[in-house]
Each structure stands twice: as structure tokens, then as C-alpha cells.
Amino acid sequence: MFPGGPGEGMEVIVAGEGSLATQEMVLNIGPQHPSTHGVLRVVITLDGERITAAEPVIGYMHRGFEKLAEARDYRQIIALVNRHDWLSAFGNELGVALIVEKMMGLEVPPRAQWIRMLMAEWNRVLNHLMFLGSYGLELGAMTPMFYAFREREDIQELMEAATGGRLHFTYCRVGGLKDDLPKGFLAHSERLVKLVRHRLLDYEGLLLGNEIFKKRTIGVGALPGDVAKDYGVTGPILQASGIAEDSRLTEPYLFYDQVDFDVPTGEKGDSFDRFNVLYRRIQQSLRIIEQVHGKIPAGPVILPKMPKTIKAPEGNYYLRTENSLGECGYYLVSTGDKYPWRLKMRTPSFSNVSMIPHLLPGILVPDLIAVLGSVFFVVGDVDR
Amino acid sequence: MILERYFSNPWALFGLKLGAILIFFLTAPLVIGYVEHKVLAHMQARLGPMEAGRFHGWAQLIADGVKFIQKEDITPDSADKWVFVAAPILVVVPVVMIFVVIPFGPGGWWGENLDLGLFFALAISAIGVIGMLMAGWASANKFSLIGAIRGAAQLIAYELPLVLAGAAVAMQAGTLSLVGIVEAQNHYWFVFPQIVGFFIFVTASLAELSRPPFDMPIADSEIIFGHMTEYTGIKFGLFLLSEYAGVVALSGLATVMFLGGWHGVVVPWIPGPLWTLAKIGAVSFIVIWLRATYPRLREDQLQKMAWKYLIPLALANILLTGFFKVVF
Numbered sequence: 001m002f003p004g005g006p007g008e009g010m011e012v013i014v015a016g017e018g019s020l021a022t023q024e025m026v027l028n029i030g031p032q033h034p035s036t037h038g039v040l041r042v043v044i045t046l047d048g049e050r051i052t053a054a055e056p057v058i059g060y061m062h063r064g065f066e067k068l069a070e071a072r073d074y075r076q077i078i079a080l081v082n083r084h085d086w087l088s089a090f091g092n093e094l095g096v097a098l099i100v101e102k103m104m105g106l107e108v109p110p111r112a113q114w115i116r117m118l119m120a121e122w123n124r125v126l127n128h129l130m131f132l133g134s135y136g137l138e139l140g141a142m143t144p145m146f147y148a149f150r151e152r153e154d155i156q157e158l159m160e161a162a163t164g165g166r167l168h169f170t171y172c173r174v175g176g177l178k179d180d181l182p183k184g185f186l187a188h189s190e191r192l193v194k195l196v197r198h199r200l201l202d203y204e205g206l207l208l209g210n211e212i213f214k215k216r217t218i219g220v221g222a223l224p225g226d227v228a229k230d231y232g233v234t235g236p237i238l239q240a241s242g243i244a245e246d247s248r249l250t251e252p253y254l255f256y257d258q259v260d261f262d263v264p265t266g267e268k269g270d271s272f273d274r275f276n277v278l279y280r281r282i283q284q285s286l287r288i289i290e291q292v293h294g295k296i297p298a299g300p301v302i303l304p305k306m307p308k309t310i311k312a313p314e315g316n317y318y319l320r321t322e323n324s325l326g327e328c329g330y331y332l333v334s335t336g337d338k339y340p341w342r343l344k345m346r347t348p349s350f351s352n353v354s355m356i357p358h359l360l361p362g363i364l365v366p367d368l369i370a371v372l373g374s375v376f377f378v379v380g381d382v383d384r
Numbered sequence: 385m386i387l388e389r390y391f392s393n394p395w396a397l398f399g400l401k402l403g404a405i406l407i408f409f410l411t412a413p414l415v416i417g418y419v420e421h422k423v424l425a426h427m428q429a430r431l432g433p434m435e436a437g438r439f440h441g442w443a444q445l446i447a448d449g450v451k452f453i454q455k456e457d458i459t460p461d462s463a464d465k466w467v468f469v470a471a472p473i474l475v476v477v478p479v480v481m482i483f484v485v486i487p488f489g490p491g492g493w494w495g496e497n498l499d500l501g502l503f504f505a506l507a508i509s510a511i512g513v514i515g516m517l518m519a520g521w522a523s524a525n526k527f528s529l530i531g532a533i534r535g536a537a538q539l540i541a542y543e544l545p546l547v548l549a550g551a552a553v554a555m556q557a558g559t560l561s562l563v564g565i566v567e568a569q570n571h572y573w574f575v576f577p578q579i580v581g582f583f584i585f586v587t588a589s590l591a592e593l594s595r596p597p598f599d600m601p602i603a604d605s606e607i608i609f610g611h612m613t614e615y616t617g618i619k620f621g622l623f624l625l626s627e628y629a630g631v632v633a634l635s636g637l638a639t640v641m642f643l644g645g646w647h648g649v650v651v652p653w654i655p656g657p658l659w660t661l662a663k664i665g666a667v668s669f670i671v672i673w674l675r676a677t678y679p680r681l682r683e684d685q686l687q688k689m690a691w692k693y694l695i696p697l698a699l700a701n702i703l704l705t706g707f708f709k710v711v712f
Contacts, residue, residue, distance in 0.1 A: 025526060027527075033608070034608065049530065139605075139679035139680060140599065140603060140605065140678075140679045140680025141677070141679035141680075143427060143428050143677065146429055146430055147429060150429045210678070212678050212679050212680070213679050215681070215682075215685055216680075216682060364684070366600070366603065366606055366682045367682070369606045
């Protein structure tokens with residue numbers, strides 16, 4: 001049990017050593033708190049403004065996705081998994097499509113694969129921009145948020161042109177894609193890459209180069225690489241701790257082995273490094289997008305002869321993709337029915353949030369916000 | 385003196401001046417608030433208020449005020465009722481009092497020309513923090529309490545550089561009367577010899593007002609809204625009013641102390657009060673601009689900045705001022 005939980009009351013510890021008696025205070029950050037973007041709750045024990053203990057409480061947004069998936073067919077699951085990490089909807093649906101195709105042994109047309117890569121990378125940019133903006137907001141700089149939404153608007157417009165959706169795209173199908181790209185899409189996409197790359201400099205000036213921003217983030221919440229590994233942390237946070245692990249590189253899916261990109265890493269794994277890695281990941285995604293533009297071949301975007309009901313053959317399979325926030329794993333057990341027997345998702349935010357208690361003790365309340373914001377997570381992705 | 389010429393009855397004069405100050409106190413923050421809405425919006429690639437009052441949402445702040453009055457006035461069950469009610473009033477009143485001594489133009493465009501005007505203004509501006517502490521304590525909310533304590537700590541750190549910067553100006557002018565200080569800037573504005581003092585004064589004012597980048601007492605992403613967390617309706621409105629009135633008041637002080645008050649340049653035929661207002665607007669614009677640009681400092685970083693850099697700098701400034709005052 002954590003102090004301050006249901007029926008626990010307020011735990012008061014009276015310090016007896018010093019001449020001045022001080023009391024520790026239990027403070028609930030969340031579930032409704034402006035900086036937990038969602039309903040994460042962190043119960044912290046404070047000595048003055050210094051945190052002595054911290055416990056994240058999750059589950060306020062548990063929506064039972066994995067159980068729901070057992071009563072949905074594979075087409076419906078694609079629409080379902082769109083929603084657990086609402087900021088990287090395409091990445092989520094891609095993973096499900098990939099694993100079902102793997103189990104059925106389908107050979108997806110290359111055009112569809114390349115377009116999937118394009119969309120996945122745009123989605124990654126969309127996701128990272130959100131965190132780029134909101135992190136500034138948490139540190140009290142309000143402008144980057146609006147700039148981020150300006151860029152997001154443009155990218156959403158682009159993706160809407162192809163998918164019809166702005167947040168939940170539902171563009172993947174088992175065996176390919178829902179539709180081909182609309183006319184002029186690639187030219188639009190190319191223009192947008194240039195625009196976003198140019199506008200990214202704004203963030204560099206406003207945040208990365210800002211003295212106060214550096215003061216607030218450098219050395220705050222440093223996560224050593226081995227601890228990160230122990231907790232199963234992945235994605236930008238692991239990379240910020242100096243470990244260049246990225247399943248696009250180490251275990252390529254789609255055609256990631258045919259494009260050229262780097263995995264940016266940090267050194268100390270502090271909040272500044274995490275933010276910096278996130279920022280540079282956007283640049284790498286843009287690099288991938290530029291290469292994809294020239295490589296999309298002509299051809300169909302979905303297998304011509306798909307069965308009316310998709311049934312994965314009996315067996316089980318595990319597949320991992322590099323989702324926007326880290327490694328997203330799918331473990332699918334099928335009995336040969338049209339519903340999966342079990343679909344277990346390993347979502348990045350869950351593991352990333354689990355290491356928060358390691359970072360928090362000993363730091364101040366404002367640093368708590370700096371740390372929480374830099375452990376980029378989506379609460380829906382934590383609770384599923 | 386303009387008014388004295390027409391009104392011989394001191395009470396009528398007093399009433400008139402008080403009325404004028406109150407009207408200014410109620411309108412100037414609205415103007416600054418609206419400008420902040422618009423300036424921030426345009427700096428952030430958006431439009432800001434566009435609907436209220438038809439033309440570019442000019443009536444937005446009036447609509448906000450009406451909304452605050454209409455809202456339910458909630459006092460939390462566990463709050464200390466009297467203190468909770470008294471706190472917003474205690475925050476607002478000192479700001480009104482500052483306007484009493486700020487001179488707007490030559491020949492009587494001021495509420496009262498106190499011999500100790502500068503001292504009075506700086507002293508009374510610090511009283512607001514008591515209201516802040518009362519609000520934080522009476523709300524019976526941990527976030528409010530943290531905010532209030534931060535506010536108090538901030539005041540202690542920043543009152544000193546503020547007063548020291550003021551002291552250098554008083555030395556330069558040879559008087560503590562704000563009217564006297566403006567008159568002493570007849571030939572040149574004090575911002576030139578006192579550039580360090582001006583920088584210290586503006587920085588310290590920002591901290592005193594809890595404006596970004598020193599808005600830790602109300603840091604909305606950390607402690608919800610600091611001491612104002614539990615306030616609703618018109619009481620919350622009063623807090624906001626005092627914040628923007630505070631921006632006007634301290635910009636006014638900066639104008640009077642450093643920017644030559646009613647003295648104009650290039651086009652001196654423009655009346656003095658307009659010059660004062662324009663300069664207040666310019667300083668307020670900088671305050672708004674900083675809000676769009678900077679993240680928030682941490683409380684301990686702020687303390688470090690105040691005690692290790694600003695106070696020694698302010699002391700050195702006083703020393704230098706004294707030196708030049710004696711030599712020339």
C-alpha cells in the first residue's frame with residue numbers, strides 16, 4: 001500500500017533529530033493534474049519541496065483492450081489498437097497488421113510496405129512534435145506548444161488526405177492498405193518535409209538553446225543505461241541513456257534495412273538528453289521520409305485475393321516494432337478461429353513509466369515535472 | 385496644479401482624484417490584459433480573441449469580468465472563511481495605492497506628491513504577498529500552501545534588489561519624491577546612467593509580480609495555480625486584476641524612475657500623460673514578450689540568482705552611483 005491511498009489517511013512522520021520539527025507531507029499529483037497529460041497519479045512524500053518517496057499509480061484509464069481483442073475479428077482489432085496510444089495510431093495498427101500477415105504467411109505488395117513506412121514515420125513526427133511542445137509547456141514556456149500544433153496541423157492534413165482520419169487513421173488492412181495514395185500526395189509530403197525541417201529550428205532556439213531550459217533539465221533525472229535496461233525502458237528514453245537500441249535497426253521490419261538513418265543517443269540520460277534525442281529522432285524520421293519518397297514502386301496496395309473472414313492459423317507468434325515511444329511488442333495466440341485467443345501487447349509507455357520511482361526520490365517538485373514530462377508517455381498506452 | 389485651479393474644496397478634489405485613480409486602476413489592466421491576449425497569440429501563430437465586441441475581440445476582457453461576477457462563489461468547506469475572503473482584497477488594495485503616487489504628467493497629473501513617494505510605492509507593493517500567504521494558508525489545499533510559501537520566499541529574495549535599484553535612482557535624483565525624480569530627468573533619462581539598475585529593477589519586478597519566467601508561485605504545470613487554486617468567481621477575478629494592475633503599476637514605476645516619466649523625445653509637443661502611458665505600454669510589452677519566450681526557473685535557481693548575482697550587482701551599482709555623484 002502507498003501512503004495516502006484509499007482508507008490510509010495521511011501518513012505523518014515527525015522528524016525528531018533537528019531542533020525544528022518538520023512534517024512530511026503526502027501530495028497527490030494527479031489523477032487530474034495539468035502535467036500528467038491523462039490520468040496518471042503519482043503519490044509523492046514531500047519534505048519541504050524535496051521528494052522523499054514517489055509511487056506512480058496507474059490503471060485509471062484501463063479500458064481492457066487485450067480482453068476486448070479476444071472478441072473482435074482482426075479487422076476490428078486494427079481499429080481497436082488505434083486507440084491505446086492515441087498519438088501513434090498508425091504505428092499501433094501497423095504492428096497488428098504485420099503480425100497477422102506473418103502468421104498467415106502473406107506476402108504484402110511492396111508498394112503497400114513502402115507507404116506504410118512513410119505513414120509510420122509521419123506518425124512518429126506527429127507524436128514527437130506533441131511531446132516537444134508539451135514538454136516546453138510543462139517547464140513554463142507556452143509558445144513551443146502552439147508551434148508544435150501548427151506543424152501537427154499541417155501533417156494531420158497530409159495524413160488525412162490519404163487516410164481520411166486525423167487521429168485514428170485505420171489505414172492498414174491485413175494484406176495491405178485501405179486505399180492507394182491520393183494524387184499529388186508525394187509532392188505535398190516532400191514540401192512538408194522541407195517546411196517541418198525548417199521550422200524545427202524554432203524549437204532549437206526556443207528550448208534547446210535556451211539558458212533557463214538548460215538549467216532546468218541538464219542533470220535532472222539522470223537514468224543510467226543499465227538501470228534503464230533493468231526496467232525494460234525502450235525508445236527515446238533508452239537511447240538518451242546511451243544505448244542505441246531501435247528495432248528498426250536491430251530487427252528490421254518493412255523495408256527499414258533499405259533506408260539510411262541513425263539512432264541518436266544521449267550521454268547522461270538526463271531530461272535534456274531525453275528531449276534532445278526526441279528532437280533528433282524527428283530529424284531522422286524526416287530523413288527516412290525523404291528516402292521513401294523516391295522508392296515507392298508502382299503496383300497494388302493490397303493483396304488482390306483476400307478471404308472474406310481473416311483467420312490466423314493455429315499457433316503463436318511474437319513480433320516487435322519500434323513505435324513512436326519505444327518498442328511495441330505483440331504476442332498473438334490463435335486457435336485458428338476468426339478471433340485471436342489472446343493478444344498480449346507490450347507497450348513502451350508502461351515500461352517507461354515503471355522506472356519513474358527510481359528517478360524521483362531526492363529531487364524537487366519542479367524537477368518532478370521536468371522528469372515526468374521527459375519520460376514521454378501516453379496514459380492510454382500505459383493502462384491499455 | 386490643474387484641478388486645484390477649479391476646485392477649492394479639498395474634499396471634492398480628493399474625491400475626484402480617487403475616482404480618477406480607481407477608473408485607471410480598473411481600465412488599464414483590461415487594456416494590458418487584452419494586449420497580452422493579442423500579442424501572445426500573434427507570437428504563437430494564432431489569432432487570440434476574435435469574437436467578443438466584433439472588432440478583433442476587443443471586449444473579451446469585459447466579457448471575462450462579467451463571467452467572473454456571474455460564477456458561483458465557492459468557499460471550500462475546510463477553508464478558514466474570513467481569511468479566505470480577506471486575502472484577495474489584501475492583494476488588490478496595495479496595487480491601487482501604488483497608483484496614488486505615480487505621476488503621469490507635469491503640473492498635477494498625480495494623486496499625491498509624497499516626499500517619500502518611491503519608498504511608499506516600494507514598501508506598499510510588498511504587502512500583497514501577505515494576501516498571497518493568507519490565501520494559500522486559508523485554502524486548506526497543499527498546492528495552495530506550496531504556492532504561497534514559494535511566493536513568500538520569492539518576495540524576500542527579490543524585495544532587496546528592487547529596493548537597492550530604487551535607492552540608486554534616489555541617489556542620482558537627490559530626492560525620494562517620484563515627481564522630483566521625473567523632474568530630475570529633465571536633461572537625460574536615468575536609464576542611461578542606471579542601465580544596470582534598470583535591468584535589476586525590471587527583473588525583480590517580474591519576480592515580485594510572479595510573472596514568467598519567475599511565475600513559480602502559480603506554476604500551473606506544477607502546483608495547479610498556487611495560492612489561487614481554490615478561488616472561483618469574482619475573488620479569482622480580483623487576483624487576476626491585481627496581477628495585471630501590478631504589471632501596470634511596476635511598469636509605471638520603471639517609467640517614472642528610469643524612462644523619464646512624462647518627458648518626451650523627438651515629438652515633445654505630445655502631452656506628458658500620453659508619454660507616460662506609452663512608456664508604461666512599452667515596458668508592459670516587454671513583460672508580455674518575456675512570457676512568450678522563456679520557460680520557468682526553479683525556485684532555488686531564482687534564489688541563487690537573487691542573492692549571488694542581483695544583490696551584489698545592485699550594491700555595486702549604488703557604490704558607482706555614489707562615486708559619480710561625488711565626483712561630478
